[in-house]
Amino acid sequence: MASDPDFDFHFPQPLLIVISGPSGAGKDTVVQRMQERGLPFHFVVTATTRPKRPNETHGRDYWFVSKEEFARMIEDNELIEYAIVYGDYKGIPKAQVREALASGKDVVMRLDVQGAETVRKLAHDALLIFITTENEDELVRRLQERKTETSDSLAIRIATARKELKRVEAFDYVIVNHDFQLDHTVDIVRAIIEAEHHRVQQRKVNL
Numbered sequence: 001m002a003s004d005p006d007f008d009f010h011f012p013q014p015l016l017i018v019i020s021g022p023s024g025a026g027k028d029t030v031v032q033r034m035q036e037r038g039l040p041f042h043f044v045v046t047a048t049t050r051p052k053r054p055n056e057t058h059g060r061d062y063w064f065v066s067k068e069e070f071a072r073m074i075e076d077n078e079l080i081e082y083a084i085v086y087g088d089y090k091g092i093p094k095a096q097v098r099e100a101l102a103s104g105k106d107v108v109m110r111l112d113v114q115g116a117e118t119v120r121k122l123a124h125d126a127l128l129i130f131i132t133t134e135n136e137d138e139l140v141r142r143l144q145e146r147k148t149e150t151s152d153s154l155a156i157r158i159a160t161a162r163k164e165l166k167r168v169e170a171f172d173y174v175i176v177n178h179d180f181q182l183d184h185t186v187d188i189v190r191a192i193i194e195a196e197h198h199r200v201q202q203r204k205v206n207l
Contacts (some may be wrong), residue, residue: 007024012197015106019064020116021131024143026177030114031110033186042100044109050088081118113164125203
């Protein structure tokens with residue numbers, strides 16, 4: 001007896017996953033913990049012109065490039081998206097993402113809110129997850145305690161973060177990243193991705 005094509009199920013499509021949120025919410029830390037736990041995703045490494053911080057590694061945390069090299073990447077159309085973030089450029093290498101999706105792997109990108117919205121315009125079926133804090137006061141406290149900025153830079157970062165908090169409705173999911181509960185946050189991210197792979201209507205990413 002012939003099978004009914006309406007009931008033919010296919011292997012899950014690879015997902016393009018964007019982890020985003022305001023500065024200070026912990027999106028970088030969440031992605032770092034996902035990597036430390038060896039989760040089976042391709043983690044995109046963002047190119048940036050900003051200086052490397054003492055605890056960062058070139059090629060793992062970011063590709064640290066000169067402004068001249070970044071300009072060449074723009075001219076050669078090598079980036080999915082790029083933006084100026086607090087005075088420095090950040091961008092996502094196109095070839096890296098396409099190759100990972102073609103291999104069947106889910107792809108995880110860590111982007112600021114502006115970058116996440118740009119990716120959504122290019123790939124409507126991208127999965128956007130917003131990482132945030134319990135409230136605005138908590139976000140400001142975290143930014144102040146980092147002590148990685150000048151007072152002027154910190155003021156700009158806080159103002160930007162407050163604005164980004166209002167963009168949550170552009171995302172598919174929101175997760176409150178509580179202090180000392182990082183692994184719980186990662187577990188929620190994993191659960192969301194797993195659930196998305198069981199959707200009747202699969203997300204189909206085209207870049």
